[in-house]
Amino acid sequence: MSVNKSVTELILFGLTQDVGKQKVIPGVFLILYFATLLGNFLTVVTVKTSRTLRSPMYFFLFCLSFADACFSTTTAARLIVDVFAAHFFGCIKIFVLIRALDCYIAICKPLQYTAIMSWHLCGVLVILAWVQSQHRFSQIFLALRLPFCGPNVIGHYFCDLQPLLKLACMDTSVINLLVVSNSGPICMVSCIILFISYVVTLYSLRNHSAEGRIKALFTCISHFIVVVIFFGPCIFIYTRPPTTFPIDKVVTVFYTVGTPLLNPLIYKLQNEEVKNAMKILLKRRVTQAIHGAKKVIVYIYSDGYTCCKV
Known part of the structure; x- marks a missing residue:
């Protein structure tokens, strides 16, 4: 009688098994990763050392750059603990992106900006972002206690929850339901709030000068592009039944590699x-x-x- 052995290590399948592409992809991702770290690290150092960047707006940029750098780093690692780390920093990015509130107040209520966006409020918002990111503890705790008896190959390029659950030697429908009912609404609600905030911001500028409206329009559009690139794939991955598709790996590249790279360009480097x-x-x-x-x-x-x- 055969006895199932407990799996002690997991193998990541990677983005592709094509030998030609395998030679190119590491170099491309290495360049993108270094560019991401350089852009975000430069922003962190600039905001930290500059005497002129002391407003709440740049405090949020500092937090977002830190989360981007950590988020990009965790997805490249191959440890099972990075299931938590990737989602932890990813969730911080979600709530820091709600800094669209800061953008709305800065554009529409510039005279009251300092009074409304006090440092106390900024601190509370960031703390809430970090605290809310702890919601992954329950999912990770349940996933790590699952029995794994083979196979041990994860059809992904980083250890995400859904591909991991498929390898468990038991019914994981309850855990998957927890993932969908937890992560799905967070992505959906955050995206909707951001979209509404940009619409309200643009609508409130209807009586401003044409130059002001155009400048605000380009700012909101560039921000919303990043929002779509980040939340679109997240919604696609985390709001559906326990099913995996070949395109999943490509889709996750957009929010694990794309947005950390684009954020320094769109949120920071266009700011004079x-x-x-x-x-x-x-x-x-x-x-x-x-x-x-x-x-x-x-x-x-x-x-x-x-x-x-x-």
Whole structure:
């Protein structure tokens, strides 16, 4: 009589088994990953060190950049614990994206912006985002207690919940129902709130100048593109019965790789204040580097040593 053995490791199938594509995909993803880290890290450092970027708007950008960098990093890892990490930082992104409220107040009520978006309110919103992200604990706890007796190959490029549940040696319909009833409404409601906020923002500008309306329109459209790219795939993946499709892996690339890369470009780099602060930061670093190099040269010249210290 055969006895089922407990699976101790899981193998990720990856995006494709085509040998030619396997040679290209790692390089492409490596470039995108480094670009994502560079863009978000530069934003974090700029907001943290700049004296001019002290408003709630840039506080939210700081939080979003941090979540983007962590979210992009966790999806590249191959540990079972990253099921939690990916969804944790993904959920933080969802609630930080509700900073559309901040955008609405900044555009439509600029004179009351400071009074409404107090630092106390900003802190409460971010704390709520982190606390709400803990909802994944129950799902991960149940998933990790499931028996796995083979096969051990996950048909995905990172360890997501739905592909993982398919490998369990028991009925997982209850857990999948928990995932759909939990993650699905969060994605749907957040997306609807964002969409309504942008519509209200644009509608409230109907009596403003044509130049102001056009500027706000382009800002809202660029923001909404990121929202669609992030929430569209999330809704497609987490609001349906326990079924997997070949296109799932491609769809998840949009919100795990696409939005962390696009966010620095759309939310930050089109902002003049952020760009000016980045220029000042880079100029300061270059100046410090040149000054340090001059000190080294002077030390070598005066002391006559090839091995020196600053």
